[in-house]
Amino acid sequence: MSYLDRAMIVLTLVGALSGLVGTFVVLRRRVLFAQALTHATFPGAVLAAVAGVNIQIGAAIASLVLVGGLALLGRVRGQGTQAASGVMLTAGFAFGVLLQALNPNIPIHVDSFLFGSVLASSWNDALFAGIALAVTVVVLLIAGKQLIFAVFDPRGYRAAGFNERGMDVVLLLLTTLTVVAALPAVGAILAISLIAAPPAAARLLTSKATTMLFVAPALGVTAGLLGLTISRLWAVSAGASVALVAAGIFLVALGINRVRSGARS
């Protein structure tokens, strides 16, 4: 199997995973949090590389530190979650940059952090993404209905006597898992692109949550494979190409949505 086939497998897995989890992230408006996660994992990855351990482990630990930090920050009055996420985001990034500057010999560079290196992804990356996808599917099979309820109608969810925070924690963990699984292969920018664009497009195409959960991963996989193909054809960065295709899919969905709502009125 060539490196190209391996890249396709990784992108398929990551695209499906991001589409699934992204649906909840987008509906719950937690994209900024996901963005903060991607940036805060940077110093974790650098430290892991310096220490010689698996990068995903470093990134996962950094994510958990961030989640804990945000939970603490949320308790300080006058500190919006937006501000807290924003500060964590830039703090993580600056720290990563500094660590990297101090250890110029490690293989993690800023551009590979931002855009990953799909074409150089390993079987290890594919395995990790596959496990993450399997875990997510299992979680959704068990608690999917609850999650959809909580995200679509938080008030009703609370009124029905469910614990909203519990669902938020599940969503938080799934988001973290997705980011950690996606980062080494596709990088921070592309991870956010795949978490936000396919679900946002799916949202424009359907108003049913369950349909979204099939459409969004399908669009994510499409963006990955189409983007990779285009990047081969025109010899441009694979990560950038996939991100642009994802944005293009969103634009097409926006167009379809406009035409439909125009036809209705």
Place this chain on the structure above:
Amino acid sequence: MNFVNTPATPVALELIGAAFSYGHDVALDEVTLSVHEGEALALIGPNGSGKSTFLKGVLGLLPVTAGTMEIFGAVRGPDTARSLGYLPQSDEVDPEFPVSLEQVVMMGRYRRMGWWRLPARADRAAVAEALRLTGLTTLAKKRFGLLSGGQQQRGLLARALAANPRMLLLDEPFNGLDQPNREALVETIRVLKGEGVTVLLTTHDLALAREVCDKVLLVNGTQIAFGSLADVLTLQNLQAAFSGFQVEVDEHSVVLPGHDGH
């Protein structure tokens, strides 16, 4: 058209066959009414019937797509806009927002002060007067977010009053107010009317409408009835406006469907 008890004051607001639209969707049409200076008009109708639309139309946020509307004898424009004061439907204010009540009320003077001029004596006097009218003088230096919901509502009213409006538009001003705040607001509206200020307000509370309003506009996407309280608030009219809802009317009160109901 009936003009029972037409007072001697000039006409403040006059609409003839007016319609207001959001884009292509007509939200309220066939409105014909006139309100005189110093009068209060109650807008009554179910949710989504066009009450807030009417206020937005008068404010100039929605176009008049049919008929005519005149405010103080002039077509709506920048000059008429300056004579209007507006109290939006209360929504949650960030309790941590770093402004004092006095600073919020001063915002009502911003349009007169332009971008640069520092507050002059007249501005400070208007703020003090607005605070006095709403009974909030002692709370002037307090952070706005620390006030109770009712006090915040009155604070926003004071902001509208600080601009010395000739016509005041209140969107659901009694919503969520406790009894003392409700009475304070009713009293403020009475004083304002005495000073010749015209008041337009939307409400679900017919008892309050009876207390302070002179005229009623009953709407449900279109005008159902307009006129004096006694003429308009009949069981027949109310059933037409609230078709599909349970409406009970007796001599003193009308029980309307709940505000939050769908």
Place this chain on the structure above:
Amino acid sequence: MVFLDSLTTAFALPFMGRALIVLLVLSLAAGVIGVFINLRGLEFLSDGLTHAVFPGIAAGFVLGGRDGLYVGALIAAIAAAVVLTLLSNKRVSSDATIAIVLTAMFSLGVIFVSRSTDYAGQLESLLFGHLLTVTHTEVVVTSVVAIIALLLVVTTFRGQLFVAFDRSATQAVGYRPLLLNLTLNVAIALVVVAASSAVGNLLVLAVLIVPGAVARLATRRLALLFVVSAGFAMLASWFGLATAFGLSVSADVAIPGGATVVLFFVLGYLLMLGWRGIRR
């Protein structure tokens, strides 16, 4: 002590003096604008703007070198501010759309840069600036752009405050929210442009959002907010720059100036957070 020494004497060196001037001007503009970013919760939109300006910087750099950078950045900044203002106005789940614009624009920038020869080196310089090698011309351009951004917000101050406090009544009072939003977003984008040579495209976000957050923790008095925000940004810049210099000289490692300054911002934020936590 090397550190105390570098707080003052280091800035007698011309390149350190230039770096300090650029940071102080940026701190002033971003400090004031940052208060509004915080009051209105525009952190993510600011993040979107920083990334969206990047293709302009990249294209300008590829086509016109270091001087062309500003031209491209300015064009992209205005365009991005307009697009994001319109998008956030439509409310198509705005944080997802911000993310999509952000990633798409950033990808375009990367594609531009990857067309030029020295890919990795240039990318890093564009992303992180070159604080210690800022030229005289760059000082002038940065200052002018930052001052324009500051003036945009100062002249519309009352309207900005009104929108931030109570969006629903803004239009009824006679302000134009769309115009006010556009002004603020253009101002944010101009700070991004101004900062591109000094702290680079990725770290400017810290300059925009951290001082405002610190000021919100420090005071609840409106007038003080702006003073604290800008003052904090200036102090942290000064300390950060001096530390980067001191460490570089004494420990003989190349410490990136921009990142050190940002870490001082974050350090100040954490200290303020601790102080608030104790006082509570």
